[in-house]
Amino acid sequence: AQKVTQAQTEISVVEKEDVTLDCVYETRDTTYYLFWYKQPPSGELVFLIRRNSFDEQNEISGRYSWNFQKSTSSFNFTITASQVVDSAVYFCALSLNYGGSQGNLIFGKGTKLSVKP
Amino acid sequence: DTGVSQDPRHKITKRGQNVTFRCDPISEHNRLYWYRQTLGQGPEFLTYFQNEAQLEKSRLLSDRFSAERPKGSFSTLEIQRTEQGDSAMYLCASSLDRVQPQHFGDGTRLSIL
Numbered sequence: 001a002q003k004v005t006q007a008q009t010e011i012s013v014v015e016k017e018d019v020t021l022d023c024v025y026e027t028r029d030t031t032y033y034l035f036w037y038k039q040p041p042s043g044e045l046v047f048l049i050r051r052n053s054f055d056e057q058n059e060i061s062g063r064y065s066w067n068f069q070k071s072t073s074s075f076n077f078t079i080t081a082s083q084v085v086d087s088a089v090y091f092c093a094l095s096l097n098y099g100g101s102q103g104n105l106i107f108g109k110g111t112k113l114s115v116k117p
Numbered sequence: 118d119t120g121v122s123q124d125p126r127h128k129i130t131k132r133g134q135n136v137t138f139r140c141d142p143i144s145e146h147n148r149l150y151w152y153r154q155t156l157g158q159g160p161e162f163l164t165y166f167q168n169e170a171q172l173e174k175s176r177l178l179s180d181r182f183s184a185e186r187p188k189g190s191f192s193t194l195e196i197q198r199t200e201q202g203d204s205a206m207y208l209c210a211s212s213l214d215r216v217q218p219q220h221f222g223d224g225t226r227l228s229i230l
Contacts, residue, residue, distance in 0.1 A: 004159075033216060035218065037221075042223075043206070043223055043224055043226075044221060044222070044223045044224070045160070045208065045210075045221035046221075047218045047219070047220060047221075050218050091159050091160075093159070095215075095216075097215070097216055102162075102165055102172065102173045102215075103148065103165070103212070103214075103215035103216065103219075104150060104162040104165055104173070105150075105152075105160070105162065105210075105219060106162070107159030107160050107161070108159050109157070109158055109159050110157075110158075110159050
């Protein structure tokens with residue numbers, strides 16, 4: 001069975017601190033995609049990144065960076081120099097990538113990040 | 118690119134009533150997904166369409182739920198004889214294909230009195 005675990009329910013930091021959100025996934029499939037989405041208080045889910053299971057290169061986009069390690073089945077997300085606007089719930093998600101898969105996303109329970117001024 | 122649109126944003130109804138939600142996906146997207154999100158949880162998959170064909174339903178989708186995408190464009194999700202447990206945010210997402218990122222609408226929040 002497939003599963004995504006986000007062990008951190010809530011994290012609170014002060015502006016300009018760095019923060020890492022953890023994501024551990026389970027799947028027996030060898031081909032899959034991993035995603036991160038942001039859900040601000042307004043409610044809409046905003047796509048942040050997609051990573052193919054065959055691409056373990058880390059990625060940096062501005063203040064955001066992602067660390068994908070297949071050996072530990074983890075796909076962690078780091079925000080550098082956090083800002084108040086980063087306050088949101090962040091979801092990690094998994095989708096399978098084989099011929100018969102639906103492509104639906106399997107989400108973790110999310111991590112609520114609060115960045116205080 | 119106008120994004121995924123959902124209507125209404127909020128729906129309050131009495132237990133036992135029927136409700137219908139609408140989703141307009143991004144115009145060129147073939148795949149359309151419905152998810153349900155309850156408080157403090159991540160979204161859970163309900164069903165999806167490839168063009169007008171409904172190809173998969175989750176076990177969460179009881180026989181009181183029905184979804185359609187009649188011409189491969191907009192989709193509707195109907196809940197008959199609503200129950201307290203149906204209270205949730207119903208999210209619609211669309212994508213170009215199976216592997217492309219899904220883009221979500223703002224959701225419809227359903228409250229059952």
